[in-house]
Every structure is written in C-alpha cells, then in structure tokens.
Amino acid sequence: MSAPERHPFLAGLSKHRGAPPTCLVIFGASGDLTSRKLLPALYNLAVDNLLPADFALVGFGRKPLPDGEFRAAAARDIAKFSRRPFNPEIWSRVEAAVHYQAGAYDDPAAFAALASKVSDLERAAGRALQLVSYVSTPPTVFDAIVENLGRSGLAARGLGSAAESKVIIEKPFGHDLGSAVRLNAVIARNFRESQVYRIDHYLGKETVQDLLVLRFANPILEPLWNRAHVDHVQITVAEELGVGARGGYYDHSGATRDMVQNHTMQLLALTAMDAPGSLSPEAIRDQKVRLLDAIRALRLGPGGDAVRGQYAEGLSAGERVPGYLGEKDIPAASATETFSAVRLAIENDRWAGVPFYLRSGKRMARRVSEIAVQFRQPVDGLFARDGRYDIAPNRLVIQIQPDEGSTLVLNSKVPGLEPRTQPVRLSFRYAATYGSDTPEAYERLILDAIVGDRTLFIRGDETEASWRLYTPLLESWASAGREGLESYASGSWGPGGADALLAAQGHAWRNTGR
Ligand code: BG6
Numbered sequence: 477m478s479a480p481e482r483h484p485f486l487a488g489l490s491k492h493r494g495a496p497p498t499c500l501v502i503f504g505a506s507g508d509l510t511s512r513k514l515l516p517a518l519y520n521l522a523v524d525n526l527l528p529a530d531f532a533l534v535g536f537g538r539k540p541l542p543d544g545e546f547r548a549a550a551a552r553d554i555a556k557f558s559r560r561p562f563n564p565e566i567w568s569r570v571e572a573a574v575h576y577q578a579g580a581y582d583d584p585a586a587f588a589a590l591a592s593k594v595s596d597l598e599r600a601a602g603r604a605l606q607l608v609s610y611v612s613t614p615p616t617v618f619d620a621i622v623e624n625l626g627r628s629g630l631a632a633r634g635l636g637s638a639a640e641s642k643v644i645i646e647k648p649f650g651h652d653l654g655s656a657v658r659l660n661a662v663i664a665r666n667f668r669e670s671q672v673y674r675i676d677h678y679l680g681k682e683t684v685q686d687l688l689v690l691r692f693a694n695p696i697l698e699p700l701w702n703r704a705h706v707d708h709v710q711i712t713v714a715e716e717l718g719v720g721a722r723g724g725y726y727d728h729s730g731a732t733r734d735m736v737q738n739h740t741m742q743l744l745a746l747t748a749m750d751a752p753g754s755l756s757p758e759a760i761r762d763q764k765v766r767l768l769d770a771i772r773a774l775r776l777g778p779g780g781d782a783v784r785g786q787y788a789e790g791l792s793a794g795e796r797v798p799g800y801l802g803e804k805d806i807p808a809a810s811a812t813e814t815f816s817a818v819r820l821a822i823e824n825d826r827w828a829g830v831p832f833y834l835r836s837g838k839r840m841a842r843r844v845s846e847i848a849v850q851f852r853q854p855v856d857g858l859f860a861r862d863g864r865y866d867i868a869p870n871r872l873v874i875q876i877q878p879d880e881g882s883t884l885v886l887n888s889k890v891p892g893l894e895p896r897t898q899p900v901r902l903s904f905r906y907a908a909t910y911g912s913d914t915p916e917a918y919e920r921l922i923l924d925a926i927v928g929d930r931t932l933f934i935r936g937d938e939t940e941a942s943w944r945l946y947t948p949l950l951e952s953w954a955s956a957g958r959e960g961l962e963s964y965a966s967g968s969w970g971p972g973g974a975d976a977l978l979a980a981q982g983h984a985w986r987n988t989g990r
Contacts, residue, residue, distance in 0.1 A: 499606070500926070506537045510535070513916070515557075522566055532573050536577045541576050543575050615650075622643065622662050623666060660936040679742055684746065702826045703829050704852075707850045708850055713740050716840065731836050735836040747849070781821075783974045788965055797967075819831050835970065835974060846876060851871065869885075884902045
C-alpha cells in the first residue's frame with residue numbers, strides 16, 4: 477500500500493502542544509488502573525513531549541506513602557506496562573513532578589491539605605495551574621470525592637476560564653438508571669457539565685475515533701448507510717480472558733454493565749448516529765443521544781431481545797480453564813452473566829427495520845472487537861438469480877482490535893474458463909499503513925481532558941439514555957436468578973441462545989477463525 481496521507485487525528489495532536497499549566501490529581505493512586513494504564517499513559521505523553529510545560533502529578537490514596545516510594549512504584553509500573561520502553565533519562569525529567577498525598581476520601585481535612593498542596597505547587601511553578609481531578613477509585617467513594625472537591629473549593633477553581641477545574645470520572649458510571657441519575661446529581665451540585673469528563677476508554681481507541689472519519693470523510697458511504705441498503709449490523713466485543721483476579725468487582729457487574737451498556741453502545745452510537753452539524757463535542761454528543769433515544773425498549777423474557785450466558789470450563793488458548801463459578805471470589809450460585817447479546821431496533825427513518833445485534837463476552841473463542849455492516853442482497857441480482865454463482869452479501873467490517881483495520885467484502889470473478897465467482901476482501905490494516913505504534917486510549921483521553929476537549933467523553937444525558945434501555949432488562953434478570961442463564965464452554969462463541977437470537981431473523985453471527 478502507498479504511503480499514508482497525513483492522519484487527521486495525528487495532525488490534531490499538535491494542538492495539544494499548547495496544553496495549559498496543569499496539576500493532575502489521581503484519586504486511587506495505588507489502584508490497578510493507575511498502575512497499568514494511567515501512569516504509563518502519562519509517561520508516554522512525556523516521551524512525546526505532549527504534557528504541559530508546567531505539569532505536576534499528585535497521587536492521592538488512603539495509604540501513607542512518602543513521595544519517594546510513590547515515585548519508585550510509578551517507575552516500576554511504567555517499566556512493566558508502558559507501550560514504549562522505560563527510558564531513565566525521560567523519567568528523571570518526569571519524576572520531579574510526581575507527588576503523593578495521603579488521605580481518606582470522605583475526610584474534608586484531607587481535601588484542605590490537598591488544596592494547600594496544589595497552592596504550594598503553584599507557588600513553585602510561579603504560575604496558576606488548572607486542576608484536573610481523576611477519580612479512579614471504586615465507585616463506592618465517587619460521591620465522597622466529588623462532594624469534597626466541591627466543599628474544599630477545589631471544584632470551583634478558575635470557573636468559567638479555559639483553565640477551570642475539571643473532573644474525570646472513571647467507570648462504572650452507576651449501576652443502573654437510578655444510581656446514574658443520583659451520581660449525575662451529586663456531580664451537578666459540585667461541577668458544571670462543562671467541567672465533567674466521564675470516561676469510556678473505548679472512545680480513546682484510534683479505530684473508534686476513525687469511525688467518524690470513515691463515515692463522514694468518505695461521502696461514498698453515506699448514501700448506503702441506511703435501511704434501503706443495510707440488511708443488519710453486528711457489533712462484537714469478545715474477550716479471550718476470564719474474570720481473573722477481578723471476581724469481586726465483576727460479580728456485581730456482569731457483561732451487560734461492564735461492557736455492553738457502555739463500550740458496545742458507544743460503538744453502536746458512532747456507527748448509527750446521523751451526521752453531526754460540526755465536529756464540536758456537543759454536536760457529536762447530541763447526535764449520539766438522539767440515536768440512543770430512538771432505540772425501542774427491549775422485549776424481555778423468553779424469545780425476547782436479549783440472551784445471557786455464563787462460561788463453563790473449557791479450552792482457552794489451548795489451556796484448560798475453570799468455569800466462572802470456579803473462579804476466585806465468585807459465589808457458588810452466582811447468576812452473573814459473563815456473556816450478553818441483544819437485538820436492538822432503532823426507530824428512526826434511517827434504520828427502521830434493520831436489526832442491530834450486539835454481543836460481548838469473556839472467555840470467548842478469541843479477542844476481537846468489530847463492527848460488521850452487512851448490506852442487502854438484491855433478490856433479483858443478475859448473478860444471484862443464476863444458480864451457478866457464489867454471491868456473498870457485501871459487507872464492511874471495521875475491526876476495532878486487534879489487527880486494527882477495515883475490510884470490504886466484494887464479489888469477484890475467479891480466473892479461468894468456468895463461470896465462477898468468489899467473495900474477496902479489500903483490506904486496510906493500520907499496522908501495515910501507519911505502523912503499529914499507535915497511542916493507548918488513555919494517552920489521548922488524559923490529554924484531551926487537560927486541553928478541555930470533551931468530544932471523547934460521555935455526557936450525563938448519554939449515560940442515562942443507555943441505562944434507561946438496560947435497567948429493565950437487568951432487573952428482570954436479577955429477579956429470574958439463574959433461570960434462563962445459559963452456559964457456554966470457555967473458548968466458544970457463546971451460548972446457543974445467541975445464535976437463535978439472530979436465526980429468528982435469518983441471520984448468523986460472523987464467527988471467524990484466526
Ligand atoms: C473494561 C472492563 O472496561 O474493559 C474489562 O471492565 C474489560 O472487564 C476491558 O476487560 C476491555 O478493554 P480492552 O481495551 O482490553 O478491550
């Protein structure tokens with residue numbers, strides 16, 4: 477393939493060179509996400525020289541820890557999890573900006589101490605710093621942190637200016653509609669919506685951002701992107717891993733809350749929304765909310781729009797692995813679903829009558845996240861009506877991960893004297909075209925929050941719209957217990973009911989092999 481045109485989002489990165497002086501506080505400094513994702517992301521931003529010239533990081537956690545120990549632990553995490561090798565010289569530049577503050581999340585005195593630390597850092601920098609608070613703790617303390625940020629005055633710093641105080645909220649954003657509404661209310665008491673950055677890390681993935689470019693920078697697609705031409709859409713977010721050490725969290729969550737309600741629905745919204753009036757964050761988020769609001773309520777119960785499953789033992793990557801009930805911290809009779817599939821009907825002019833199938837599961841046959849748009853086959857196509865030809869439906873598959881790229885399935889003539897056709901794939905792979913060194917989702921998201929770009933973050937009404945759809949389903953499953961919960965072997969493509977969900981409309985999942 478020829479040399480790439482300049483990638484718009486890479487070009488976009490240069491705007492970040494003007495990032496305002498910033499103090500980033502991470503609540504949950506000794507948590508897993510901080511170690512695996514946030515610290516490595518910050519390090520990689522430093523490697524690319526994208527952090528603000530005046531930058532300070534304060535890790536906030538319950539455990540008392542001298543700055544030196546927090547720095548040493550951060551260096552170890554970066555060496556282990558960074559996408560690029562640890563370079564001691566770069567780290568020595570970053571390290572001096574790393575601080576630690578111990579305190580309880582519900583203790584106003586700890587936030588008063590934090591406020592004076594931020595003032596000290598400002599004095600040392602000789603200029604005002606915008607405060608970005610990253611709430612990366614278990615959700616049980618989200619409220620306390622947000623309230624204390626408000627009470628201590630930290631939330632109101634720089635209000636109305638470009639450098640106003642910002643808050644990044646990690647998932648899970650609520651457990652159902654009621655808790656999401658309550659959390660939004662706590663946030664709204666302490667912050668303006670313009671200060672709030674709700675994370676869905678899927679939006680930080682390169683391929684997910686490219687969805688907007690693919691759809692709206694290639695005008696040949698738009699005339700086809702509707703019920704007249706699209707037969708159905710399948711969105712798969714499959715993982716090979718099981719719950720691992722996260723059983724305690726996962727058993728209260730399940731596949732629908734953990735993946736479908738947020739990540740998979742974001743993929744759906746970007747795939748199906750109408751063109752926004754501009755690339756402004758609000759124009760894009762308005763369209764996503766309109767799309768989510770147009771989804772018909774799920775039909776519950778047997779034969780309805782949803783299927784759930786739980787993995788049993790089986791073979792994963794060639795190894796025998798235990799079933800979900802045999803995993804650490806999982807109650808023996810747990811009814812938590814590790815697989816969830818839904819059939820969605822979008823009731824608008826563009827999509828009425830086109831099923832959107834979404835599924836996500838752990839311990840599936842392979843790790844793949846993709847969006848497959850299957851186009852209609854004319855009943856009376858010239859070649860299709862002649863029984864000798866193998867005519868496949870045209871399909872556009874956008875592979876989010878791994879092996880990022882997109883593929884268009886077309887039919888071609890097989891060379892030779894026999895009248896034969898065969899489906900072929902026109903394929904674009906990121907790695908081949910751009911190289912494989914793409915930034916991690918968290919790099920972009922942290923940087924966007926620092927510069928105040930909310931495009932890739934979830935708005936309050938957006939999260940509520942998605943919860944409105946899934947809460948009745950989750951409640952019906954909770955009251956049914958294990959009844960209707962199917963089992964599937966680890967290393968398979970999920971329970972039989974998921975196949976039946978599509979077969980009811982003459983469709984079948986794309987279960988590709990490696
Ligand atoms: C997280 C979920 O949000 O996303 C995890 O809590 C899941 O259960 C993870 O494994 C998947 O993210 P990625 O980026 O590896 O696809």
